[in-house]
Amino acid sequence: METRELRYFVAVAEELHFGRAAQRLGIAQPPLSRAIAGLERRLGAALLERGSRGVTLTGAGAVLLREARAALDAVEAAERRTRRAALAGTGRPAVxxxxxxxxxxxxxxxxxxxxxxxxxxxxxxxxxxxxxxxxxxxxxxxxxxxxxxxxxxxxxGFETEELHTEGQVAILPAGHPLGTRTELRLGEITGLPDLPLPRWPRPDGTFPDGPGPQVRDHTQLTQLIALGRACAIVPETGRAGLAEGLTAVPVVDAPRxxxxxxxxxxxxxxxxxxxxxxxxxx
The missing domain is CATH 3.40.190.10 (Periplasmic binding protein-like II)
Structure with missing residues (x-):
């Protein structure tokens, strides 16, 4: 399979519409349709179910979508790392x-x-x-x-080595009644109307629904907690360097x-x- 074919297939599989996929790729629809049909013939498998309202993925198509994304990510990563290696050749190498x-x-x-x-x-x-x-x-x-x-x-998809396992703590405004407790449970934190948990962005940049404030970084979060607008549940190491006006209480039933x-x-x-x-x- 060629990377061009994989990019074509991913576009169709994500848009579930040949016309929108062609527009996204900046090509005409007929060559896109021919490329996908040729890919299916060579693989000996139907990747898409075509219908009047668009297309849906077959079981084989779902597998190829997952694998194609990984393959394209690997190609892009190879390009980036090669460019960085070339730049490192002009100075001190870095990781x-x-x-x-x-x-x-x-x-x-x-x-x-x-x-x-x-x-x-x-x-x-x-x-x-x-x-x-x-x-x-x-x-x-x-x-x-x-x-x-x-x-x-x-x-x-990564190789990993475990370094450290720890519990979690609730970060609260120092003056909050729960801040004097020696331990808390998740149910006591997640249901607080006055201190909702923050909403972090998804990979696509959108935020999940909910009452909590939209938060993009750690500094913003700590400021909101100090103002009494939010709370957070973080690993125990979050105690280190805790800003003035904040307190941490262990959450005994939070996942490690x-x-x-x-x-x-x-x-x-x-x-x-x-x-x-x-x-x-x-």
């Missing part, structure tokens, strides 16, 4: 580590110090991301390695969070390998 802004700060600092002390260590450029952004930037080649957090981040270091399975970078060794040694 890009993606991490969630405001999370795992102590672990990240220890990791950078431990790796810097290793013989042959290269520069580590830290790419601070919003919630859920680390996995996409690792997949598309903007990062070489990432710190991810299960069960929140998608680690499918495991921090992992993740990298693409095809990576052959000695710098990435060294960073992973330093992380697991911690």
């Amino acid at each position: 890009v580590l993606a991490a969630k802004a405001g999370a795992s700060s102590e672990l990240l600092a220890k990791l950078l110090d431990a790796y810097a002390a290793e013989p042959g260590a290269v520069t580590v450029d830290v790419l601070l991301c919003g919630p859920g952004e680390q996995a996409p930037v690792l997949r598309d080649g903007r990062a070489d390695v990432a710190l991810l957090h299960r069960p929140f981040d998608d680690t499918a 969070v495991t921090t992992v270091i993740a990298w693409p399975p095809h990576s052959r970078s000695t710098a990435v390998a060294g960073l992973i060794r330093a992380a697991t040694a911690l």
Whole structure:
């Protein structure tokens, strides 16, 4: 299969309409239809069910959509990493580590110090991301390695090593009645009318429905909590460096969070390998 065919198929599978897919791709509809039909003939499988109102995916089509997205992400990542390697050839080589802004700060600092002390260590450029952004930037080649957090981040398709598992705490305004408690339960937090949980953006940039404020970064969240407009449930390490006016209370029935270091399975970078060794040694 050619990457062009995969891009054509993904467009049709996502739009579920040949006309809209052709417009999105900037081509005429007839060659698009011929390309998909040719792909189906070569694979010996129907990928789409055509109807008067559009198209639907067959079981085989759903499999190809998932695999095609992964393949196209890998191609894009290869392009990005190759360009970065070429630029590194003109100066000092570097490895890009993606991490969630405001999370795992102590672990990240220890990791950078431990790796810097290793013989042959290269520069580590830290790419601070919003919630859920680390996995996409690792997949598309903007990062070489990432710190991810299960069960929140998608680690499918990556090699991983577990680094740390911890409970979660509720971050509240210091003067809130629940802030004096020694422990809380999820039900006590999720139903607070005066302190709703924030709404983080989805991968497509839209926000889920709900009463909570729309939040895009850690700084914005802490300001809203201090103002008494929201609360949050975060890993225990969120206690570190807690801003004035905030308090943290353990949430005993919240799912435990495991921090992992993740990298693409095809990576052959000695710098990435060294960073992973330093992380697991911690």
